[in-house]
Amino acid sequence: MQPETERRPLLAAAAGVALGGLGIVGASDRANAETSEDSFTILEGTEYETTGTVRTADADGPTVLVVGGLHGNEVAGYEAAASVSDMDIVRGRLVTVPRANVTAIESGSRIGDDGTDLNRQFPTGEEPTTELARAIWGVLERFEPDVVIDLHESRNLYDGDVEDGVGQAIFHSRDAEAEREAEEAADQLNENHVSDSAYDFTVAPFSLPPSETPNMLVHKAARDTDAVAFLAETVSSEPELSTRIRWHRRIVRSLLWEELLDESAIDDGDDEDGDEGEDGDDGDEEDGSDGEDxxxxxxxxxxxxxxxxxxxxxxxxxxxxxxxxxxxxxxxxxxxxxxxxxxxxxxxxxxxxxxxxxxxxxxxxxxxxxxxxxxxxxxxxxxxxxxxxx
The missing domain is CATH 2.60.40.10 (Immunoglobulins)
Known part of the structure; x- marks a missing residue:
């Protein structure tokens, strides 16, 4: 994806952030000889220690970073990010940090043991403000992702005002391609996997200062690097957790298919899980056809x-x-x-x-x-x- 506007050089504003909290600790070949998997540890030996994965295909392609668990009470986000880590890719590199804020996840709260909201510690053009935020930002320094996807949940639905709730929305950086891909992901999800229109996903760009919620990871990724960024939100108040997890996975799969996946991996008729009362057999075909010869x-x-x-x-x-x-x-x-x-x-x-x-x-x-x-x-x-x- 090519951004609509010129971006600042990668990480120019935070070049001094240390990489000591991030290290590749092991590697193992997958059964698929065309894909390998590595793991890395963030802040090893501390209470914030967490693990990420890197899946690399033999074919060249962009790097995509998927993050979950910046807020520990947004379960579908971090569970979906964990399941995404095993997603088969045919090109490029998929990096995942499913449980970014383990102390918040362990307590089931928005705030971790350091008493801060982790997703408010990433000021644009400056160094992140906490040790954990700097370590998370170190992942972007290490892997230089082309696309960043952050998975979250909200108690209420988005109606244009982020103060009232942001559930069932895909927010995107201010790029023409990012907007197009977010809209395609929402349309595909709503048409095939959301049976109640009250839970249809909407699309909106990141707000601009001073009205935006400040110092979020995706805002910094979009403005301080070459990355295109997305923030996906499901509503946690009504749908079952397993449904919300699948919605997140579908969003990620849709946003990734042009970058890392084969085209058949995201087909408008593909309904292999039968979400939300769908019959699940109206186009589930590995080659993207309508299910018939x-x-x-x-x-x-x-x-x-x-x-x-x-x-x-x-x-x-x-x-x-x-x-x-x-x-x-x-x-x-x-x-x-x-x-x-x-x-x-x-x-x-x-x-x-x-x-x-x-x-x-x-x-x-x-x-x-x-x-x-x-x-x-x-x-x-x-x-x-x-x-x-x-």
């Missing part, structure tokens, strides 16, 4: 999930329990099912498996588990169950 009269398969216990959707499980998911009742009216894929952790990432899988319930709250089946003509169908864990 080109020019053929193939009928799509039917995905059916059985559970053990049979009434699993009505049971309040305890953390650590297991549930068996069974796809054997799935069928194809004019052929056969050749592939079963499962998403048992609510991440929107399907992994190939057999007709049955055993899922361990390590997630508290409501969790959508999904099945995708593919027939011998390449058509797909999805189904999901929602499991509750106390």
């Amino acid at each position: 080109d020019g053929a009269d193939n009928e799509p398969p039917e995905a059916v999930i059985g559970t053990d216990p049979a009434d699993a959707e009505d049971v309040d499980f305890s953390e650590g329990d297991t549930v068996v998911l069974d796809a054997s009742a799935s069928s194809d009216p004019d052929g056969e099912i050749v592939r079963y894929e499962w998403d048992v952790d609510g991440t929107d990432e399907f992994e190939e498996g057999g007709e049955t899988v055993e899922a361990s319930l390590s997630y508290c709250g409501e969790l959508s588990m999904a099945l995708r089946v593919t027939d011998d003509d390449g058509a797909t169908a999805t189904e999901e169950v929602v499991i509750s864990t106390e």
